[in-house]
Amino acid sequence: MEWIDLLQTTTDRFAEVLEGGDLTAPVPACPGWTLADLGEHTRWVHAWAAHAITAGTPDGDTVAVGTDRAALVAGYRAAASTLLDALRTTAPDDTVWTFGPEPRSIFWRRRQTQEVTIHLYDALASQGREAEWSISPELAWDGVDEVATLFYPRQIKLGRTAPLQGTVRFVATDLDRSLDLGEGEPVAELSAPAADLLLMLWKRKPVEGDAAAVLATAVVAP
Template sequence: MTHHDWTALLTAATDDFARITGEVDPVAAVPACPGWTVADLVDHLGGVHQWARHAVVAGNPDGKPAPLTGDPARWYAGHARALVDALAEPSAPAWTFGTEQTVAWWLRRQTHETLMHTRDLLDAAGRVDEWLIDPELAWDGVREVATEFYPRQVRLGRTEPVPGTLRLVATDLEVDPVVVGDALPEVEVRAPATDVLLMLWHRTVSDDPAAAALLALPIAP
């Protein structure tokens, strides 16, 4: 299993998002987020960064993010830098909503959040083909959905347990399958790691109707 340098990955991801924000029309529609403009997307991600920073600094989930003001790229970059600075000690304890109560958990979570929304941002600009992610990093995102988000979604009552079992197989990596659910029928999804990740986050749809039906559920938020 690859060891990811989450600090470097988050720094690069947020730098890219800030740069691309400065290149995209803030009123452009975001196809992956119906009803949102680019400005709404930037406001969302900057707000998520503020909330995560508060969770680490204050030790609780009660942060109230400040809304977007002024130049979107500059506003976002400031909050992204503040987040990265707050996550400087990966091994330090931190409040999280997941299985691990450390700063490292947030580094991973915010990296995946930023990468997915960078794809949304590029899609709004008609440049989605520019979005590239390492397959092993994408597969880590798949594991994150299965072990962090899906259990939380069920626990919070946001979705019922999957009425079947999704067996997710990366065709471009030699890794163990990721399993979501424990009921019948079992449905296997075989695709490149990045495509599996995009299916889980509802950015693409499986060609298999049985798989598509299960993947359409709010397994991730």
């Protein structure tokens, strides 16, 4: 996966939505947030991740840039640029601070690409343009894998959720891939294009049937 190129492209697209969108529009998947709030959140996360890479600690913080469009867009683009510079000047296997099991820089290449990919969907959805969101099946499946192997175990480890009461098998219909979320034999299956599976896991698309009942028993992603 060409993470740096993907991150550059997706942050540029996110900034373009901030530049032309209604900043007061609500974000459907983030109750109480407007597009401006989403822009500030994503700006802050990029800056925080850049600090983790360059300073080696999770203690990075920045002052909000406000909801003025010019300041918000400039602040977002600056944070994305700083993050990209940090990643370009750090080898994938270099040791950095992460909240994952391995303290390697490649963690942030993947995590920040997936972060802004989902929030690009949110930004577009706030404008009624979610149909414009399109990602490759490979990137989408990587996001599914990230939830299953990083976020879900972390939610349990931090005591944020109990384990799923059952196992759901995720099957990407546009890829020859599947994975099981939970322990034991699957009791339900979700078959869909990888991008739809990713949106389901992040609660951007509804899940129906037996899989919905199982997934409702735990909070698999923050």
